[in-house]
Each structure stands twice: as structure tokens, then as C-alpha cells.
Amino acid sequence: MKRQPLRLAILEATRILEAAGVASPRTDAELLAAHVLGVDRGRLPMIPLVDPPVIEAIGQLVAQRAKRVPLQHLTGWAALGDITVSVGPGVFIPRPETELLLEWGLNLLNGREYPVVVDLCTGSGALALAVAHARPDAVVYAVDIDPTALAWARHNADARAEAGDTPIRLYSGDVGDSTIFAELDGLVDLVLSNPPYVPPGAELSPEVIDYDPAQAVFAADGGLAVIRQVVATAARLLKPGGGVAIEHDDTHASAAPAIVSARKVLTDVEDHRDLAGRPRFVTARRT
Numbered sequence: 001m002k003r004q005p006l007r008l009a010i011l012e013a014t015r016i017l018e019a020a021g022v023a024s025p026r027t028d029a030e031l032l033a034a035h036v037l038g039v040d041r042g043r044l045p046m047i048p049l050v051d052p053p054v055i056e057a058i059g060q061l062v063a064q065r066a067k068r069v070p071l072q073h074l075t076g077w078a079a080l081g082d083i084t085v086s087v088g089p090g091v092f093i094p095r096p097e098t099e100l101l102l103e104w105g106l107n108l109l110n111g112r113e114y115p116v117v118v119d120l121c122t123g124s125g126a127l128a129l130a131v132a133h134a135r136p137d138a139v140v141y142a143v144d145i146d147p148t149a150l151a152w153a154r155h156n157a158d159a160r161a162e163a164g165d166t167p168i169r170l171y172s173g174d175v176g177d178s179t180i181f182a183e184l185d186g187l188v189d190l191v192l193s194n195p196p197y198v199p200p201g202a203e204l205s206p207e208v209i210d211y212d213p214a215q216a217v218f219a220a221d222g223g224l225a226v227i228r229q230v231v232a233t234a235a236r237l238l239k240p241g242g243g244v245a246i247e248h249d250d251t252h253a254s255a256a257p258a259i260v261s262a263r264k265v266l267t268d269v270e271d272h273r274d275l276a277g278r279p280r281f282v283t284a285r286r287t
Helices: 004-018 023-037 041-046 052-066 071-075 098-109 127-135 148-163 206-209 225-237 255-260
Strands: 076-079 083-086 116-120 139-144 169-172 189-195 237-249 267-274 278-287
Touching: 004 023, 004 052, 023 041, 023 052, 023 071, 071 116, 076 098, 076 169, 083 098, 083 127, 098 127, 098 189, 098 237, 098 267, 098 278, 116 127, 127 139, 127 148, 127 189, 139 148, 139 189, 148 169, 189 225, 206 237, 225 237, 225 255, 225 267, 237 255, 255 267, 255 278
Parallel strands: 116 139, 116 189, 139 169, 189 237
Antiparallel strands: 076 083, 237 278, 267 278
């Protein structure tokens, strides 16, 4: 069996994915090839020739991706901050744009020893676990209402703890419950949340519509219902000088900051743009 150029396989994969309407065809083709070979994407140029079974395995994954199965479901992981988490059916896939929200939160924690952090609507646990990895001294709480998401979060939390990270405290609960984390009222340094925020009926890619759980994507009240609950909970949990960062839809550039500003105890309200320049998350401090 004659070995074949990997470069040609990646070019062909890119062509197929582009024709299928995949947003980042070249990147996805390279990541799938790297996944099959068990190497980092950056090492692909060092592998000029591969065996036919490798070409075949890449082809099978590319065919799945062309059907718009999410890349992360095919590789089994998604990255956030300096960690990766396992993802698959039934759990929301962390997005690159959430990196900026994480970065804002970690900057807020600079100079604070043993900070208390709460991740509301944790999903796969990615935000909470990324904070725990970056700040081993932090006490990190995370909550979600969905049992499937919590099962993924538990799996990821166990894996990060085994890798040596400080374990997070994971709970089942509703962020709209006015007694959730009542024992932490006024004690929290940082509240982070990537809640469901897409307005019902919004047009989304097949990867989101067909694979992300609807309850993790859509929210009532034009996408603002859960954001309102998160803001109310954050206002109660935060200590003076504590901060909150909440991701929102790009149509919420004025609505989300207005909800935060309506809370008298929250000041320095600021909206931030994502990597593509779209309004993406709102932050505030507790007076």
C-alpha cells in the first residue's frame, strides 16, 4: 500500500467542507487530520506522507463534518482558556468568543487571594474549570439545571481534578431560584455566566440548531429571560468590589447593559465586543 501526501488529503477535505458551507473549512480539515494522527495541528507540516487507512479515516470524519456534525462532536473536545473539556450530544459546545469573558474575569481576580467564583449555567463546566485551572487558590462553584449537562460537567470536573487542578464545587439548581447559593450572599468575588440568550426563532447554523441543546441556546423574552435571573443572582452574591460578566446575543447591545444598570448596587456597567467585533458580553462591579 503506497503512502500518500497528507497535504493533498487536507486540500481535498477543505474543498469538501467549503462546498458543504462549513464556516472554517481549512481549519476544520486540519483539526480532523490532527485528531486522526493524534498530533497537535501545528505538527501536520512535519508529516508529509501517511498510510491509506489514515486517508480513509480522515475522509470518514470529513464526510460527517460535511453533514454539519459539529467538529467538537467528532474530536470529542472543545478548548477554553488553557484547558480542554469533553463535549458531545446533549451539552452546549464552548465557543471561542467566551475566551474574552474568561479573560476579563481572570483580570478582575488579579491581586485577590483565595477568591470565590461562581459560574451560573455552567453547561460542560468549561468556564468554571478554566478559572480553577488558572487560579488554583480560587474556590469555584458551578451550577446548571440540566441533568445531561451536569453529567458532562461532572466528567470534566473529575478529569481536571485528576490532572491536578483544584476541584470545583458542582451543583444542580435553577439560576432563577432566589435562594440559590444563599450561603454565599455578599461573599463572591466574581460571577461568570454564559446563559441561554438567543431569541426564539433566530436563524442559526445547523451545528447549533441540530446539536446544541435548545434549552442551553434559546431564552424567552427575546433571549433576555435568563440574563435577568443571572443579574438578580449576581447582585445578591457579589461582595463590594466584586465583578460580574454575562455573555449575551449580539442583538442585546443596549438591552443587556440596561438590565444590569437597573440594579442600583451594580456600577461601572460596560459592554464588550467579541473577536468579530459584535457586542458579546456585559460586565459590572458591585458598589
